[in-house]
Amino acid sequence: MPRRPLVVGNWKMNLSAAKGRELARAVADGLPPGAVDVALCPTFVHLFPVADVLRGSRVRLGAQDMFFESSGAYTGEVSPAMIAETGATFVILGHSERRHTIGHLEDDWMINRKVRAALAAHLTPILCVGETLAQRDARQTLDVLTFQLTAGLVGVSADAAERLVVAYEPVWAIGTGRNATPAQAQEAHAHLRRLLADHWAAAAAQAVRILYGGSVKPENARELMAQADVDGGLIGGASLKADSYLGIVSAALAAKG
Numbered sequence: 194m195p196r197r198p199l200v201v202g203n204w205k206m207n208l209s210a211a212k213g214r215e216l217a218r219a220v221a222d223g224l225p226p227g228a229v230d231v232a233l234c235p236t237f238v239h240l241f242p243v244a245d246v247l248r249g250s251r252v253r254l255g256a257q258d259m260f261f262e263s264s265g266a267y268t269g270e271v272s273p274a275m276i277a278e279t280g281a282t283f284v285i286l287g288h289s290e291r292r293h294t295i296g297h298l299e300d301d302w303m304i305n306r307k308v309r310a311a312l313a314a315h316l317t318p319i320l321c322v323g324e325t326l327a328q329r330d331a332r333q334t335l336d337v338l339t340f341q342l343t344a345g346l347v348g349v350s351a352d353a354a355e356r357l358v359v360a361y362e363p364v365w366a367i368g369t370g371r372n373a374t375p376a377q378a379q380e381a382h383a384h385l386r387r388l389l390a391d392h393w394a395a396a397a398a399q400a401v402r403i404l405y406g407g408s409v410k411p412e413n414a415r416e417l418m419a420q421a422d423v424d425g426g427l428i429g430g431a432s433l434k435a436d437s438y439l440g441i442v443s444a445a446l447a448a449k450g
């Protein structure tokens with residue numbers, strides 16, 4: 194069965210609640226018909242207001258992070274059940290800004306706990322992996338991806354394959370305007386799928402959607418998504434405007450249609 198393309202917008206720490214609602218409405222109203230899944234990931238406090246706008250539409254809701262414990266003395270954290278309660282069905286985990294930029298500096302052990310907790314709460318984790326520029330220059334890209342994917346999936350069984358999404362996001366391409374070439378993306382995605390096949394089995398690996406993220410724009414989306422193992426995109430900057438985001442959704446449809 195062909196994998197259905199998926200385009201996810203990561204709004205990061207942008208937009209007011211009112212602007213987020215406006216953008217969500219414009220995306221829902223402008224969504225082209227066709228076999229593509231689309232999701233928007235606002236900041237935690239905008240999940241409920243954006244959910245209100247998206248109710249009844251084809252656009253899904255996602256969160257940008259989540260804690261792995263179900264409740265307790267974890268000031269500032271948000272549990273899997275709390276995310277699910279908003280109506281969100283996706284959750285981005287291990288984003289490079291959380292791995293490398295923000296004070297928490299999340300490690301692979303914590304990201305794995307989050308992946309397992311998301312699956313247990315019937316959320317779809319979007320597990321982000323990707324190398325830094327120094328790692329690419331040192332030709333360590335595939336080793337980094339092997340480590341991050343393997344560590345992220347410890348204790349996750351093949352039954353989860355259809356519900357798992359992986360995002361390949363080279364750190365040097367995020368928010369920099371410099372995207373991976375289609376060939377670089379395909380090489381990384383094919384490597385990730387081979388690892389999934391080794392970890393589980395070929396059929397399970399074929400079911401997993403692997404998104405590319407890193408400076409995707411309407412102009413480069415089609416060529417990236419035309420690659421055999423690129424099943425859609427995780428979009429940052431270009432998801433903050435309805436026109437550019439919808440342009441990427443259309444490119445995904447054109448590439449995979």
Ligand code: PEP
Nearest residue numbers: 367368406407408429430
């Ligand atoms: C991201 O934040 O996941 C991302 C890919 O950002 P951008 O599209 O802005 O590079």
